[in-house]
Amino acid sequence: MLEAIYTVIALQIIILVFVPYLILRRWVVNLIERYAETRKSHFEPHVLNLLNDPTTTEPLESNLRPGDRKLIKDLLLQQATQLKGEDRRKMTAVFEKMGYVKNEMAALRSRRWWRRLEAAINLGIMQSQISVAALIHAVKDPVEDVRLAAVRALGQLNEPRGLQLLLDTMEERNHWTGSSIIETLIGMGPEINPEIVPRLQATTNNINARLLYVQLCGLRKIAEALEPLLWLLRNPDQETRISAARALGQLGDISAVKSLIDSLDDKTWEVRAQAAKALGALGDKQAVAKLKGSLSDDNWWVRHNAAEALYRLGGEGIEVLRETSHLGEEAPRNASAQVLAERALGV
Amino acid sequence: MARILIADDDSGSLKLLDFRLKSVGHETILAADGGKALELATKEDPDLIVLDVMMPVMDGFQVLRKLKAREETKNIPVIMLTSKAQEKDVVSGLEGGATDYVTKPFSFAELNARVNRALASRRQN
Numbered sequence: 450m451l452e453a454i455y456t457v458i459a460l461q462i463i464i465l466v467f468v469p470y471l472i473l474r475r476w477v478v479n480l481i482e483r484y485a486e487t488r489k490s491h492f493e494p495h496v497l498n499l500l501n502d503p504t505t506t507e508p509l510e511s512n513l514r515p516g517d518r519k520l521i522k523d524l525l526l527q528q529a530t531q532l533k534g535e536d537r538r539k540m541t542a543v544f545e546k547m548g549y550v551k552n553e554m555a556a557l558r559s560r561r562w563w564r565r566l567e568a569a570i571n572l573g574i575m576q577s578q579i580s581v582a583a584l585i586h587a588v589k590d591p592v593e594d595v596r597l598a599a600v601r602a603l604g605q606l607n608e609p610r611g612l613q614l615l616l617d618t619m620e621e622r623n624h625w626t627g628s629s630i631i632e633t634l635i636g637m638g639p640e641i642n643p644e645i646v647p648r649l650q651a652t653t654n655n656i657n658a659r660l661l662y663v664q665l666c667g668l669r670k671i672a673e674a675l676e677p678l679l680w681l682l683r684n685p686d687q688e689t690r691i692s693a694a695r696a697l698g699q700l701g702d703i704s705a706v707k708s709l710i711d712s713l714d715d716k717t718w719e720v721r722a723q724a725a726k727a728l729g730a731l732g733d734k735q736a737v738a739k740l741k742g743s744l745s746d747d748n749w750w751v752r753h754n755a756a757e758a759l760y761r762l763g764g765e766g767i768e769v770l771r772e773t774s775h776l777g778e779e780a781p782r783n784a785s786a787q788v789l790a791e792r793a794l795g796v
Numbered sequence: 797m798a799r800i801l802i803a804d805d806d807s808g809s810l811k812l813l814d815f816r817l818k819s820v821g822h823e824t825i826l827a828a829d830g831g832k833a834l835e836l837a838t839k840e841d842p843d844l845i846v847l848d849v850m851m852p853v854m855d856g857f858q859v860l861r862k863l864k865a866r867e868e869t870k871n872i873p874v875i876m877l878t879s880k881a882q883e884k885d886v887v888s889g890l891e892g893g894a895t896d897y898v899t900k901p902f903s904f905a906e907l908n909a910r911v912n913r914a915l916a917s918r919r920q921n
Binding site: 493527 | 903
């Protein structure tokens with residue numbers, strides 16, 4: 450009985466103390482958020498106006514309250530990530546003028562690794578050439594995430610030494626890291642293409658690196674990669690053949706059509722499926738006859754991709770689908786009918 | 797100059813586009829989701845629509861399909877905003893009837909040129 454009373458009393462104390470604490474905490478957080486929103490609304494027009502005149506930084510540097518400088522930095526970074534070209538260069542000039550680049554360079558020497566990481570990421574966004582030396586030094590950071598962020602930042606700066614580091618890191622790390630580096634490489638200018646094809650050709654023993662380079666060649670549509678990719682379409686490794694077929698579709702060069710048609714007979718269904726998809730993307734009607742044959746493939750994905758490709762080829766391809774959707778065996782009939790129905794619905 | 801409807805769920809991107817297009821003399825109408833974009837396109841009859849792909853309520857492709865299916869909106873040129881020029885997004889957009897596309901991050905000079913081209917083409921038609 451006594452225990453029950455103590456329990457009730459304890460619960461009441463908890464409720465009387467804890468609940469007001471939660472309410473007060475929520476109220477304070479809301480107040481802080483509202484204040485931040487008010488300050489943000491105050492600075493936003495001035496941040497936007499920098500795009501018209503990057504020298505008008507005075508409203509962003511005078512009468513600042515505690516916390517304003519960080520808020521302004523965040524607004525500038527957010528704006529910079531949405532821009533490229535001349536507008537992006539204006540933002541870089543603003544970062545330099547307002548001292549943010551120097552601050553982040555100093556932060557690369559912080560004892561807190563998360564601050565160093567944030568600094569490397571921010572310097573990548575700021576894209577200031579002043580920070581190159583500091584970022585190269587940060588590539589030797591003891592923390593891997595910081596090293597990776599520094600390498601990426603150098604890549605974003607289109608710094609040649611950075612590119613080498615980026616490609617070396619992509620080859621040496623696991624597939625996940627390599628894929629995240631590819632995201633950075635996709636956004637870089639055409640001047641990096643001459644570096645990529647020779648590296649692709651040199652990946653004889655490193656399948657992981659080869660797959661990443663093939664992916665990169667396709668996504669960047671590197672015309673010079675056509676011959677190596679056609680050769681890789683015959684590689685004994687099936688993952689390589691699958692990636693090469695995909696990349697050839699992305700490249701958009703119709704010289705690949707004959708080789709891709711041959712790949713519709715590959716022993717691996719994923720290769721056949723990718724080859725069918727690539728032929729649809731390339732849009733050459735000489736693939737129609739062979740794609741019609743692929744409608745009878747053993748594998749559903751191959752049949753589906755072949756039907757999609759025929760639809761994309763238009764005219765003759767759509768005629769084949771219409772014929773097949775009414776006549777013949779069940780598998781090709783279903784594949785054709787499904788694609789025609791999906792397209793009619795706008796799916 | 798022209799009335800342009802901008803549809804983007806990212807408030808930063810929306811404000812940026814609004815600011816930039818106004819700075820070259822256009823009048824803008826803003827929508828933060830696909831449903832609102834469709835409603836405003838029908839109600840306000842803009843000269844051009846800048847349409848983000850990834851949006852809540854209705855994504856850009858669904859909005860585009862509905863715009864092209866309606867008599868009152870089918871002739872409004874649409875410029876799609878896509879991230880990183882994913883090939884499938886670009887193909888879907890153009891096949892769905894979009895006039896043009898711009899990838900994010902975007903260069904305003906490029907966007908402005910495509911806007912002007914689309915508006916000129918609409919005037920000619």
